[in-house]
Amino acid sequence: xxxxxxxxxxxxxxxxxxxxxxxxxxxGRLYYWQVLQSHGGYNLAQQASEEHTQNITLYAxxxxxxxxxxxxxxTNVVRDDVYVEPHQFSIDHPVNPQDDxxxxxxxxRQVLPQLSEERLRADFATDAGAIRIAVRIxxxxxxxxxxxxxxxxxxxxxxxxxxxGGTLAAQILGYVMQSDTTSQGMYGxxxxxxxxxxxxxxxxxxxxxxQGNPLTVGINTQQQPVNGADITLTIDSDVEYMVESYLAQAxxxxxxxxxxxxxxxxxxxxxxxxxxYPTFDPNRYGQYYNQTGCLHTEQVYFNPALYCAYxxxxxxxxxxxxxxxxxxxxxxxxxxxxxxxxxxSDAPEVCNWQDxxxxxxxxxxxxxxxxxxxxxxxxxxxxxxxxxxxxLERFGFGQTVGIDGPEMAGYYRQPCGHGWSxxxxxxxxxxxxxQAFGQSILATPLQMxxxxxAIANGxxxxxxxxxxxxxKDGHVTTTQPTVKRRVISQQAALLLTGMLRQxxxxxxxxxxxxxxxxxxxxxxxxxxxxxxxxxTEASVAGFIPASNPQFVILVKLDRPQKHIYGSTxxxxxxxxxxxxxxxxxxxxxxxxx
Amino acid sequence: xxxxxxxxxxxxxxxxxxxxLAGRWWAAGGRRRLAPLFLxxxxxxxxxxxxxxxxxxxxxxxxxxxxxxxxNQQIQDLRxxxxxxxxxxxxxxxxxxxxQSPAYIADRARRMGLVPANPQGVQVIVVQGTQGNREQP
Numbered sequence: 001x002x003x004x005x006x007x008x009x010x011x012x013x014x015x016x017x018x019x020x021x022x023x024x025x026x027x028g029r030l031y032y033w034q035v036l037q038s039h040g041g042y043n044l045a046q047q048a049s050e051e052h053t054q055n056i057t058l059y060a061x062x063x064x065x066x067x068x069x070x071x072x073x074x075t076n077v078v079r080d081d082v083y084v085e086p087h088q089f090s091i092d093h094p095v096n097p098q099d100d101x102x103x104x105x106x107x108x109r110q111v112l113p114q115l116s117e118e119r120l121r122a123d124f125a126t127d128a129g130a131i132r133i134a135v136r137i138x139x140x141x142x143x144x145x146x147x148x149x150x151x152x153x154x155x156x157x158x159x160x161x162x163x164x165g166g167t168l169a170a171q172i173l174g175y176v177m178q179s180d181t182t183s184q185g186m187y188g189x190x191x192x193x194x195x196x197x198x199x200x201x202x203x204x205x206x207x208x209x210x211q212g213n214p215l216t217v218g219i220n221t222q223q224q225p226v227n228g229a230d231i232t233l234t235i236d237s238d239v240e241y242m243v244e245s246y247l248a249q250a251x252x253x254x255x256x257x258x259x260x261x262x263x264x265x266x267x268x269x270x271x272x273x274x275x276x277y278p279t280f281d282p283n284r285y286g287q288y289y290n291q292t293g294c295l296h297t298e299q300v301y302f303n304p305a306l307y308c309a310y311x312x313x314x315x316x317x318x319x320x321x322x323x324x325x326x327x328x329x330x331x332x333x334x335x336x337x338x339x340x341x342x343x344x345s346d347a348p349e350v351c352n353w354q355d356x357x358x359x360x361x362x363x364x365x366x367x368x369x370x371x372x373x374x375x376x377x378x379x380x381x382x383x384x385x386x387x388x389x390x391x392l393e394r395f396g397f398g399q400t401v402g403i404d405g406p407e408m409a410g411y412y413r414q415p416c417g418h419g420w421s422x423x424x425x426x427x428x429x430x431x432x433x434x435q436a437f438g439q440s441i442l443a444t445p446l447q448m449x450x451x452x453x454a455i456a457n458g459x460x461x462x463x464x465x466x467x468x469x470x471x472k473d474g475h476v477t478t479t480q481p482t483v484k485r486r487v488i489s490q491q492a493a494l495l496l497t498g499m500l501r502q503x504x505x506x507x508x509x510x511x512x513x514x515x516x517x518x519x520x521x522x523x524x525x526x527x528x529x530x531x532x533x534x535x536t537e538a539s540v541a542g543f544i545p546a547s548n549p550q551f552v553i554l555v556k557l558d559r560p561q562k563h564i565y566g567s568t569x570x571x572x573x574x575x576x577x578x579x580x581x582x583x584x585x586x587x588x589x590x591x592x593x
Numbered sequence: 594x595x596x597x598x599x600x601x602x603x604x605x606x607x608x609x610x611x612x613x614l615a616g617r618w619w620a621a622g623g624r625r626r627l628a629p630l631f632l633x634x635x636x637x638x639x640x641x642x643x644x645x646x647x648x649x650x651x652x653x654x655x656x657x658x659x660x661x662x663x664x665n666q667q668i669q670d671l672r673x674x675x676x677x678x679x680x681x682x683x684x685x686x687x688x689x690x691x692x693q694s695p696a697y698i699a700d701r702a703r704r705m706g707l708v709p710a711n712p713q714g715v716q717v718i719v720v721q722g723t724q725g726n727r728e729q730p
Contacts, residue, residue, distance in 0.1 A: 072690035078680045139684060157680070164690030213669045241695030516717030579712055589719045 054208045060199030062161060063228030065173060065189060067237040068270075068468055074173055074190070074282075077162050080142045080155040082112065082134040086124045089152040104150060111144045112137065136160060161190075163282045169240050171303040172233070172274050172466065175282035186285075187301045189231060189466070192404045196470065199228035229472035234270040234465060239263065242580050243273040247555075250573045251277045254560035258293050260304040261556070261577065262449040266549035268481035269453060269462030271403070272581075274446075276304035295558050306407040309442040310556065313524030313566065315541040316438030317367060317375040318500060319451055320383075323391035324363075325495050326459075326488035329382050332364045332499050342373045347429035350376040350437075367503035367522060372437045379436030380429065388432060389414045394487045395451040396461065397443055404466050412441035438524055445539075449554040451487075452541045455500070456520070456549035459493035460486050501546045508567035512540055512575040516589030517582055520546035521574065523566030535559050538569035544578045547590045551581050 038045045065074040093100045105120050112134050123131045137145075142155060161176035161183065174188025185194035202225035206214035214220070243261050251259045263273040280288040280300045291300040294308035302308075324330040340357035343349045352358070352371050366374030379388050392398065392412060400407045413431045416423035434440040446464065454461035463482040470477045488496075500520035504512060509521040521542025527533050539556040543549040555574045563569040581587070634642070691697055 071693055072686060075683065075686055075690060077683045077687050162687055164687055165694040166696060168694060168696060209665075213665075215665050238695050241699070245699075515712075515715070516719060576712070583715075589717045591719065 052207055054206055054212065054214070056204045056206065056214075058202040058204055058222075058225045059159065060201050060225035060227050061159065062176070062183065063197040063199065063230045063471075065197075066230065066232045067169075067235050067240070068233065069236060069238075070232070071237050072164055073169055073233065073235075073237070074161060074163050076159050078157045078159050079136040079139070080145075080157050081132050082108075082137060082145065083130045083132050083154050083156055084108075084120075084123060085130050085152040085154070086126050086128050088129075089124060090127070092151060104153070107148055107150055108133075108153065111141050111148065130154075132156075161282075165237065165241075166283065167279050167281045168237060168244065169233075169235055169274075170279050170282050171276045171301070171305075172235060172240075173282060174301065175285040177285075187406070188303065189233065189404060190282075191406075193229075193231060193467075196472070197228045197231065200226040202226070227473075229470050231467055232469040232471070234265075234272065234468045235274070236272055238584060239581065240273045240275065242584075243577055244275040244277070244279070246573055246576050246580075247275050247277045250557060250569075251560075254557060254562045254569050256557045256560040256569070257295055258304060258308075258558045259556060260294075260308060260445045260554075261573075262305045262445050262552075262554040263577070263581065264449050264453050264464060264552040266453055266456040266543050266552050267462070269450075269464045269484075270468070270481065271464055271466045272551065274303060274305045274466070276308075302406070305445045306401075306403065307444065308558075309408045309410045309444050310537050310539075310558075311439055311441060311526040311528065312443050312448050312541075313438040313526030313537065313539065314370045314372075314375075315448055315452075315522045315524035315539055315554075315566075316441065316443075317370065317436070318455065318496060318522050318541070319391065319395055320375050320379050320388075320436045321363060321367065321499065322395075322455060322488050322492060322496050323388055324378050324382055325492040326391070327383075327387055329387070330363050330378065332362060332495055334363050335360050336363075336366075336374055336377050338366075338369075338371055338373045338377075340373065342377055344380060344429065344433060347380065347433045350433050364499045364502050367499050368507040370503075370508055370523065375437040376433040380433050385415055385432060386418065388436075389418070389420055391487075392435070392441075393420070394461075394485065395454065396447055396484075397441065397451075401444070401446050401450055401464055403446065403464050407446070408444050410441070410443045410447055438526060445554050445556050448539075448541050449552050452543060452554065453552045454487040455493050455496055456543040456552050457493075458490045459488040497546055497549075500542065504542065504546075508565070509540055509542065509571050509574070511567065511571035512542065512578065514544060514575055514579045514582065516591055517544055517578070517587070518546035518590050519544050519575075519578065520549070521571075523571055525564070525566045534564050536564045536569075538564060538566040540566050540570040540574040542574065544582060545587065545590045550585065550587050551578070553578055553581070 033044065062076055064072060064076075067073055089101070089104075090097065101121070101124055105117055105124075108120065109115055109117065115133060120133060123133060136158070145153065145155060158180075160178065163170070163173065163175075170188075172188050174186050174190035174192075176190050177184045177186050183198065185191045185197060190197065202223045204214075204220075204222040206220050206222075208214055243263060247259050247261050250256070259277045261273065261275045262271070264270065265272055276293060278291060278293050278300055280291065285301070288300050292298060293300045293302065294304045298304070298307055321330070325332075338352070338358040338361050340355040341349050341351040350372050352369070352373050356369075358365065358369050358371055358374075361369065361371065361374060363374065363378070365371075366378075392414070398410055398412050400409045412435060413424040413427040414420050414422075415427045416425055431440045450461065450464055453464070461484040463484045465479050465481075468479055497520050500522055501518055503509060504519045504521040508523040509519070512521050512523075513519055519542060521540055524537075524539040524541070526537045526539070528535065528537075537556060537558050538560055539554065541552075541554045543552045553574055555570045555577065557569050557573070560569040582589075
């Protein structure tokens, strides 16, 4: 063979071998990265996947809460948090970082003057990936920052719960406690219906471009979020505001410690208003953490109408009369001899206020005079244990009402050996004679309102309710008024209504009168053993118009100082609320002037 | 050789036309004709055609991809717009609700010089057989 050709062949062979060995090396390296290291060690496959796919949590918007007129009580807004990226800033500005930082801080502080320069400099001195420097900035500030397009500064939107009415119905609504990733309803409707309102977050896995924008092509799996349900309450904002305003004014004017008002629809049991004072602003709930209501026994977030049990005092006499009337043991004209005090062989003496004797008085007059003697006489001498306690149970005392939200059951002692549960071994006849006029029994304002609602509704107790409708995924579930039970006969209810009308006109509830309307109401002034007798809980319970009851109203003021009695402290407030109610709802007057 | 034998066997089984075509193929001295459908096409032309075809496919693919990217951008813009509009809507709902709230209305009324009606000054006239005009909750 030609030597030149031979050399050429050799060169070709060398080149061929070099190429082959290069290929082998490359294949080996490829095998190392693609096979050996793809799932172990660096986990390259996962890293590559993470580089261009993104898992996004799709937050479900929390449901909106409306009042009965469709006005928004609680809704959501989106506000931005501001973050800076110190680590990225140090990479982006290797030369003259101080000058660039000065410019950046100046621009930031022009939009967000509340930011401290020292704090910002300290933040940028760290090597952190991202630091939040401001929370929930105003929309105008967000727009200004977006226009500036500041490097290494970004906005992160977050949804916040807002209550457009401020303190309006705060103790009914509760509030939402929010962290960076979760929100939790607390107290009231927000707490009770948290799961329903919150909905369920969804998730999305998408391929993204270099800027992190999701691509329409490639992997795209999505689990849609389930929006929170909207809730419509039975509350009327106008009435609620009126009641809250009047209550706040009364508490301040009378220098009371606290107060509560309940307004129920007499026919359906729907809650029209439920007010407490002091109250709070759910938009700034954190500022109220050390404030208390309900005679300083509970935090201000609790609804006192549901959670502040008290001795109802003389308003309880209507229940005692109801029990006796229903069993046909008395009529409104049944008489007794009232010498100011009554003595019992098995119980301590019971006396009227200031031991006032009323001599021969009818049962109606017992209510007009608010005579303790008459009430305890009915409970002890006419009803007795066996015929009295079943009625306390029927009227719902000692049991939760079953309305939405945390609620106190109240308490009263009843004797053992009758099959009643719970019973108290400490019970004595003294409990019976005092419970007849509202001592030795604890009831919430809502329980008392419920008892009067039964009287107003012809002896039929309706289930009080606060949620009128729940709208979820377009389906509306409406709450229908529900009969709880018949408590007394219609005849007994009518007779008692007549007695309460007389008590309102001729008795201590005269300041609760509304021109043009008949009122059935009873005042109560309760004192607590162990404290001064002038530290009272003044209340009025009743309904309007008495001839065709539309609204049941209960007013309670805790420890009023200027006027201490139900007749002088609570009755004017009851009358003002009742008057506004009948005007607002266009209830026709039933009395000729 | 086996292949040839199989081919000849195969040709025998076919008609006369097929036999003539096979004859031409052998007559060409085993020169391989790569062009389908009996088109006479040389290697250069084949290369050019392939390049053209691949280019065409690439152009089509790239234009499709370009359209997808553009559409993706449009979708992103629309999504951003939707988010922004939802945000504005939430703000407007909140503003309307604030301004509809009784406290706000009462405050505005006071600022305008209005005062609450005095209940003492209201004259109630009873008209028999009338009904309430507002639905109760």
